[in-house]
Amino acid sequence: MTKRQNRMALVLLLVVGTILAITLLLQALGSNANYFYSPTAVAQGKAPVGKNFRLGGLVINGSFKRKDLKSTFDVTDNKNKFSIEYTGILPDLFREGQGVITTGSLVNGVFVATEVLAKHDENYMPPEVADALKKAKE
Amino acid sequence: MWKWIQAFASPRNFYQISEKIIPWLMVPFIVLSLIGLYWSFVVSPTDYQQGDSVRIMYVHVPAAWMSLFIYIIMAISSGIGLIWQIKLAYIVAKVSAPIGASFTFLALVTGSIWGKPMWGTWWVWDARLTSELILLFLYLAYISLNNAFDNPKTADKASAVIVIIGLVNIPIIYYSVDWWNSLHQGSSISFTKISMQQDMFIALLLISFAFKFLYSALMLMRARNEVLVREQNSRWVREIITGADK
Incomplete structure (x- = not known):
């Protein structure tokens, strides 16, 4: 992997990780957010x-x-x-x-x-x- | 194509080209605002429930759209900055933040002013209002983090991470009215359906495009200043400041 691809992977990981974390959080919150x-x-x-x-x-x-x-x-x-x-x-x-x-x-x-x-x-x-x-x- | 992008993204070329672009953004902004204001106040009708209060929408909705739009621009340019290490991308993100924060604030305040007579309250903690308030805090977090470092390179990278993490809030704001019961009404305008009278929609679009032009012009103006500050030790900037060029 070149350095640039490496950085691309890190940014992607950041996005995917955040989405995953927030999705779990919202699942846990469930209907309480109503x-x-x-x-x-x-x-x-x-x-x-x-x-x-x-x-x-x-x-x-x-x-x-x-x-x-x-x-x-x-x-x-x-x-x-x-x-x-x-x-x-x-x-x-x-x-x-x-x-x-x-x-x-x-x-x-x-x-x-x-x-x-x-x-x-x-x-x-x-x-x-x-x-x-x-x-x-x- | 790649070479052309790199050439434009060099601070010096950007400084020269952007100077010529700005008037072409300011003129449409002024023209669209004037027509848009005429459409909002004269052409568009009152609402069957809200009466004249509906006109707050012509500022509120475009401002709220801008608050999302600018944040997405910031996240994309921060991503470009992190991956391709283009200085100009970081500059775009940095100078956009206060503009985005202002539009978010405008959306919150106009919404509140509309909410008091219509809903009967200035503020509630429903999903839409709360997520939009979080967006304002994200903008403020970005701005303060960016200012917390002396070294602009570190500041750019750290705040780029914040803005990309916060990107997850954008679909939450957009879909909050569908995912949860909220006091805020659902979207009147979606990709499939417009539940709004035609002249109301036209007024909304006019102001919305006016805001886009205003943002682009302000962003370029601020970016030019930021370029000058960051490149203050280069020769071309010194030539501009001392007037040796002209």
Whole structure:
């Protein structure tokens, strides 16, 4: 091997070694790197029930009710659903049919949230297009 | 081809040729920025959910792309430096770092400003945001390590290793929104699908190309200075400084 090939091999080894190490690390980390649990994951008992955790999903159409600052709504991943109770100000993007991530804990089957974040999806379009899409659906 | 590359990579030739290239990068940058700003503020529509806040995207997304792009450039040139021992490759990596760090910072700050009204929070520790913050730290680590050595040769080699190790973070940032549940939305633009209205996409592309030209111009300017510093004892530099050449 020439000196240059030697150095090439070393650089390659560095890259491969790092990728291997990080892959193992990420494997070990597994689902702990998830920011929130889906309703199905909670129903399957994967979430730390009894402690605070984050629950994310879509707000079910027609489920949102509010009295003063106290609001209730249902969140789903189209398989399981949970009822959420929250007291406080909701973010701008909070809407029925949109994604939310709530932090809190399960109390008698109801998820009592201390924080509600709105999740935005990857679709960007002007209001007219959104209206047209909605009409086409109906 | 190989000879031509070596000839261009000689510090002296680089210094002379790059001087002629820079204006050809600055002009497209200015033109593309102006058209891009017009497209972002006037032509492109508001979003059906976000309203006018969507316009932050025209800075945020191109800046985030640049943060990845510049890092990859640094890693490739560091690799070339380590393997073929081309001085200019190390210089490209070194002078790119502060520019890359700035774009990363810009992406993080604009994202935060967008996140407060839209998500309801300035910052969360989800996979995308955290990995992008790690990228900023990688840039800073590279810069501080490079400055920690008195001998530029040692500095180049040590920091090249750091930047190549950190390369593994790039696919993690890119795929973080697919691999894990995150607050950050998935990619609107991928190789197969664009889920964005056409004028929004055009504005995004214009600013994105403007940033690429800006980076190239800034990088060459900084590289020219770095060449002068490193070659300060050679005759051609002395001729430039004393004006004997002209």
